[in-house]
Amino acid sequence: MTKTQPELIVGVNQGDAAALAANPAVQKVPNPKLELFIYKNFLDAESCAHLIKLIDIDRRPSTIADPNGDDYFRTSETCDLNHDDPVVAALDKQLSELSGIEQKYGETLQGQRYEVGQEFKAHTDYFEPQGQDYDRYCSVAGQRTWTFTVYLNDVDAGGATRFKAIKKTVQPETGKLLGWNNRRPDGSVNPSTIHHGMKVRKGLKYIITKWYREKPWG
Numbered sequence: 781m782t783k784t785q786p787e788l789i790v791g792v793n794q795g796d797a798a799a800l801a802a803n804p805a806v807q808k809v810p811n812p813k814l815e816l817f818i819y820k821n822f823l824d825a826e827s828c829a830h831l832i833k834l835i836d837i838d839r840r841p842s843t844i845a846d847p848n849g850d851d852y853f854r855t856s857e858t859c860d861l862n863h864d865d866p867v868v869a870a871l872d873k874q875l876s877e878l879s880g881i882e883q884k885y886g887e888t889l890q891g892q893r894y895e896v897g898q899e900f901k902a903h904t905d906y907f908e909p910q911g912q913d914y915d916r917y918c919s920v921a922g923q924r925t926w927t928f929t930v931y932l933n934d935v936d937a938g939g940a941t942r943f944k945a946i947k948k949t950v951q952p953e954t955g956k957l958l959g960w961n962n963r964r965p966d967g968s969v970n971p972s973t974i975h976h977g978m979k980v981r982k983g984l985k986y987i988i989t990k991w992y993r994e995k996p997w998g
């Protein structure tokens with residue numbers, strides 16, 4: 781059976797890069813291969829501390845789509861954050877205002893926790909259009925469009941995010957946001973977004989992750 785091709789919705793979420801780029805607090809990483817932005821002190825320290833507590837309460841082992849046989853590919857722990865919590869709700873709104881992407885396109889906010897030695901090996905956040913699970917993950921809300929990561933703490937050593945196709949490494953720092961477009965300008969998925977959550981060498985690393993979709997999320 782032939783696979784249904786991902787629907788290309790021109791116009792939806794296309795204004796978001798403009799909103800980010802226009803924000804004077806946001807730094808654009810100059811690279812022709814992908815749209816990548818950094819915003820230092822995006823989230824205040826109290827909110828970061830509160831989110832760390834929530835992650836500690838609810839954490840469970842992380843999983844990946846399209847398992848690849850490497851049980852050590854993503855060794856961190858994950859949790860879904862409850863949007864009834866006022867700090868979670870406020871962050872979700874803040875992210876939407878920053879990007880210009882309506883909240884309804886967002887997946888549930890997630891938290892991740894890495895201990896010493898834990899990592900998320902090089903991967904892309906979009907679902908492989910030819911992957912066996914593409915329909916399962918994308919039939920309702922479509923492909924992932926933008927990713928936002930917020931580092932919730934300073935890591936004692938290690939734990940950087942490395943974009944290997946463009947040789948750019950971003951260090952965790954309390955409240956720092958990292959955002960990128962998973963697609964190229966024509967709407968196709970962008971392999972240059974490949975990134976690696978590198979091993980923590982000392983201390984713990986906490987982040988939140990927000991993924992947006994082409995269509996409303998449940």
Ligand SMILES: O=C(O)CCC(=O)C(=O)O
Pocket residue numbers: 892900905929939940941942975976977978987989
């Ligand atoms: O931990 C990181 O630095 C990156 C996390 C990540 O890539 C993800 O959650 O998709």
Ligand SMILES: [Fe+2]
Pocket residue numbers: 903904905975
């Ligand atoms: Fe990722």
